[in-house]
Amino acid sequence: MPETAHALLADGTTVRIRPGGPADHDAVLRLYEGMSPEHLRLRFFVASHRSAEQAAARVSGRAVPGSSRSVRPGGAGYRALLAEHGGHLVGIAEYETANPDSPDTGTVTAEISLAVNDHWHHRGVGTLLLEHLVSAARAAGVTAFTADALAENHEVLKVFADLGLSTARRFDGAVVQCVVQLAPSDSYLASVELRGRTADVASLRPLLRPESVVVIGAGRKPGSVGRAVLRNLCTGSFTGRLFAVNPNAAAVLGVHAHPDLTSLPQVPELAVLAVPAAQVPVVAEECGKLGVAALLTVSAGLDAAQARALLDTCRTHGMRLVGPNCLGLANTEPDVRLDATFAAAHPAPGTAGVAVQSGGVGIALLSGLARLGVGVSSFVSLGDKYDVSGNDLLQWWECDGRTDLALLHLESFGNPRAFARTARRVTRRMPILTVDAGRTEAGRAAAASHTSAAATATMTRQALFRQAGITATRSAGELLEAAALLHSQPLPAGTRVAVVTNAGGAGVLTADACAEAGLSLPPLGTDLIDEVLAVLPQGATATNPVDATAAVSEEQLRACVRLLAASSRVDAVLVALVPTAVAAATGDALVRSLTRPHPRPRSSGGTPLPDRHRGRPVAAVLLDQDLPVRLLPAEEGTVPAYADPQAAARALAHAAARARWLAQPTGTVPDLDGVDPARAHAAVEAYLDRHPEGGWLGPRECAELLDAYGIRQLPWAWAETEDDAVLAAERLKGPDGLVVLKAHWPGLLHKSQEHALHLDLRGDAQVRAAYRDFEVRFGHLMTGVVVQPLAPRGVELFAGVVQDEIFGPLVLFGHGGTATEVLADHAARLAPLTDHDVHALITSPRCAPLLFGSGGGGGGGPVDLEGIEQLLLRLSQLASDLPQLAEADLNPVLARPERITALDVRVRILPRRAQDPYLRQLRRLRGRP
Structure with a gap:
């Protein structure tokens, strides 16, 4: 583990985890002296000041009082980890191996102890310290922890039991001896992830559900970013208390302005920083000292030193951070109505969670979702993503009770492995869609091996998306196309599509688009063809695509689509419509055939068909519509309509891929x-x-x-002389008597390109000739040859x-x-x-x-x-x-x-x-x- 780390407690509080050392004696002593006699007794089995002095001495490496023994902090077999908040010690965990110098027997045990400040119980301090102690112990080769606890110390026994590691207990009178096996397991990872999710969601509450917000840098001049954020908070009807800080104005947009943070009537939960980059670290420090819980930094242009100072301040004071260099964030929950963005329009309320790194992409997605009528549950522009990431937002949406569709635009990944684990879990509850940004990167320039040449950044990112079940699209437009179908229609069971059209050319275009997207157009079968033709005008064909002809009526088209959607021969139906001058029904009427209830069709024998179509998606291709995609309001839900058959086919292919992933x-x-x-x-x-x-x-x-x-x-052999090569060839030759010689020297990678390979060698003479050839050409480099049978x-x-x-x-x-x-x-x-x-x-x-x-x-x-x-x-x-x-x-x-x-x-x-x-x-x- 790193020397110092910051992590979240169960209630979202940030603590610093670091190794103990000589300078910590007094702090450790104060921790124990501040504990109640009862807690001291549970920790040491006796309420003794001497025990506290011994514990402080052990952490700091001083001589133990009353003994000449001392322990070197961080030395062989001993480790102490401290948890701090605001510079104060709130917990300590230690381990010490009984036999650090003994030979490796494959099993190394260490005795552990744990203590938490009385005022910090039930917040996860002890569990978090133990997780970090487990990591440090594993790295040091420790395989098990042992601990003795009083049987009445239910809290510490529960901490051990709930870790997720295999734990055994043995009762010895009033004492319980616990043995915790440190071998990693799926159950431990699941337990850690659950604790992490609880802590993460709690830490995001001040960002996304704040009860009070202050905008720092809200100017009087129209066009300023801070003013725009304040305006959106006001016009968006934020339900909490709203403050502004501006030393040069009495009020901004009707909001009373305070000269500085200390003048505010209360400490706000969320502070929006819209100040010049040079002021950001100073203002952030003021927020931290005041007790602000979270920062939204829309300011841009921070240099490396300012960036480090900003994040260090947030970690020191336990503030979660969105940004910098971002558009802002929003939460459309009715009891929150938070729009802390400088976008031109408020996000429409809905059920899509959106997280982006690019503000421009964010505006495009918000606009597109509004046109679709989907709306957003919450929106976060991550910007430079110093702290809060896409992984955080996925966990929030998983738990917020509103989000059923997640849209991401991520240009980088801070912890892809954690993101993948979260996404695998979340995408089984809701679709996660992303734009695969940066596909044209050159990859690894001057790649040394075939592997590194093949492993481009694009391939790596796409592997992450596939394994996590994420729907990866190539553009923001394609993302919205897929979102429209996934939001409005059930998933197809497979890739078989029936295409219906009122114009043969449109059907051909749609069929081509399906094939290019990896979908298939299966034959419909004689019985289904007869039933379809029975409901269509004379002259129609039903070979898939189904050409309903320009004379098709609204009722006929509705009956046709209903028959196809109820058939087990197809998994989805695409209806491609064009306006014609000879249509028996207007274009709007044909569209209504897709959005109004379909009368239950009857089979050729007159028996009503079962109502199975609800499990199959239906989408439209309207070649004359202006918008790339829209959702047509229907009696039950909506139907996606696309201007381009390729867009419709791509969306269906994404839905089929998601269904396939979920079925695994x-x-x-x-x-x-x-x-x-x-x-x-x-x-x-x-x-x-x-x-x-x-x-x-x-x-x-x-x-x-x-x-x-x-x-x-x-099989192979190493030879450094000609004679060695001949002997190895004789020993390794196969039934055909042929061998291969490969020259070797440090750094040689592509033997064929260097002509450092001789094949089909038979007999001593050919082996000697090959070896001598290598010596002549590579003698100054070659360290030997590898001999193998052909x-x-x-x-x-x-x-x-x-x-x-x-x-x-x-x-x-x-x-x-x-x-x-x-x-x-x-x-x-x-x-x-x-x-x-x-x-x-x-x-x-x-x-x-x-x-x-x-x-x-x-x-x-x-x-x-x-x-x-x-x-x-x-x-x-x-x-x-x-x-x-x-x-x-x-x-x-x-x-x-x-x-x-x-x-x-x-x-x-x-x-x-x-x-x-x-x-x-x-x-x-x-x-x-």
């Missing part, structure tokens, strides 16, 4: 046998001891890592990992060989992979049919699919266990029916530290001093 089980990360993380860690640490800056591993070191995770390689024929695949510093490890899979980058046939998922992620990886590349026996496969049948699954799962765990693994490149991987074998392996190691996914802490500024 959650997925689990399988347990693997034959995995030895300790061996892998030892190999990596040994390499970094020799190469502190990191680098590319040699063949032996690569083999050591792969062996530790049970990843099969083609591999049999099979499907050449590519598997690799890139460790992204923000997103974590990304596993890639696809077509391999020398042309892997040219073909660019790769799929990617973020680790750790679940069983469903692995299935998606294997089936997504274009080469997937080869693996199932189509068009070859090194034996004519399917390759060893279970072997591919194991390879990818083991790569995933290798990368998850080793943050130092910067990239791994297995290319080619030979896939045959009997086994999967890596033929060539490259691994790069960097000196990196692991990030604990279980640790609750507020985000830090990246790239700031």
Whole structure:
């Protein structure tokens, strides 16, 4: 864990977690001396001042009173973590191992103790400290905590029991001995996430449901940002108390103005900062000292020092922060009516939650939602996103009781792994839509390996969206198109679409758009065709698209759509309409056929059809409408209408993808046998001891890592002389007597490009000639050669990992060989992979049919699919266990029916530290001093 972190308590209060040290003696002593005799007795089993002195001495490393023993803070086997608020110590947690110097037996236990200020009980201080202590202990190799507590100390026993870790109790008279296993688990992660969500939502209340707001920098001059925010608060009928700070005005927009913060009649919960950048840190500090709970900073142009000062102030005083450089925020709840934005119009109330980084995109989305009639529950312009992020807003919408649709525009991710976990949970309750911004980035310039060349920022981001179930669109317009359908219609069960039109050309355009979007137009079947033709004018055709002809009436079109929507042969219906001069009904009448109740149609035998159409979406394509998309009011709900068939097809494809994701089980990360993380860690640490800056591993070191995770390689031998190469070739040659020689030197990556590879070598003479060729060309570089038998024929695949510093490890899979980058046939998922992620990886590349026996496969049948699954799962765990693994490149991987074998392996190691996914802490500024 980092040396210092800020995190949220259960009630949303921010505390600072840091290690204890020599300077903390007096503060720790004051903590214990301020405790009641009863709490002292529960902590030490006796109410003794001496016990408090001993505890303070232990934290500070001083000699324990009455003893010559002292403990070095942070030394071997001991750690103390302190929780502070406003510079005051509110809690302490410690552990000390009983045998820090004993040989590693695989089990290391540590005794823990916990104390919380009497006035801070029931706010989650102890639980938060224990979570951070667990993280620190795991990093130090501790596997279990032990603690003794009085049986009557129900509160501390409940803290242990509710952690989410496996806890055992043993009663010994009046004392309970607890043993807490520190092994990570899904239940612990779920418990941490639940506590984090509770704390996060509580901390956002002063931002989104404040009872009082002050605008600092509300000027008298029209056009100023502060004045615009104040105007929207006034005209939006904010239900709480509203204040303004302006030393040069008595009133602004009818709101009494105060010369400074200290002149306010009460401490406001939310302060809006609309002052020049240079004043922001000073004003923020004044707000913090006054007791303001949250800041909305619309000011822009802060430099690095000002940014750091702003965030440090917010952390010190426990204020949540939106911005800076943002449009503002709004909450349309009737009992709040908060519009603290400088947008030109108030957001319409509704059920869509919106969070954006770009103010311009925010205005566009608000305008689009208003045109659709959807409206927003809450809107937050995140701006430079120093603190509050999209992850925070997802958790708010999950709990606010109003939001049923989440719209995001995020240009960066502070903690993608936490975002992904939250999104996976939230998107099962409501659709989450985002704009995939920045798709045209060049990716990794001068990429060293095939893996890093393939792993662009776009691929990484899209992997996050796919695995989290997020609907990713390419523009704000496409996002609104998808939102219109997801808001108004049920999800389709599949991708089969029936197209109905009153003009053949419009039907063709719509059919093409469906095919391009990945949808299908299935044949309708003889019975359904007969029923459809029976309700349409003479001359109609029903081969899908259904051409109802220009003579179709409102009633006929309604009956046709009803029949198709009730059929099990299709999953959705798209109705493409154009105005014609010969229509039996006006254009408006045809549109009404989609928005008015449909009389229940009868089968050809006269039996009423079951009312099943409600489970299938219906959408319209109105080629003459001006707006790209609108929602047509219907008797029950609304029907989306699109001006462009491609927009309608895209929206349906997004809905089908969401339905497919929801239908999948959650997925689990399988347990693997034959995995030895300790061996892998030892190999990596040994390499970094020799190469502190990191680098590319040699063949032996690569083999050591792969062996530790049970990843099969083609047999090989290392040779540093010509004679060694000949002996190795004789030993390794296969039934055909052929071998391969590969030159090696540190940093060599692409052997084919360097012509550092000789294939099809038979006999001593050819092996010697190949070795001498390498010596002539690479003698000044070469450290040796790798000798392998010539591999049999099979499907050449590519598997690799890139460790992204923000997103974590990304596993890639696809077509391999020398042309892997040219073909660019790769799929990617973020680790750790679940069983469903692995299935998606294997089936997504274009080469997937080869693996199932189509068009070859090194034996004519399917390759060893279970072997591919194991390879990818083991790569995933290798990368998850080793943050130092910067990239791994297995290319080619030979896939045959009997086994999967890596033929060539490259691994790069960097000196990196692991990030604990279980640790609750507020985000830090990246790239700031």
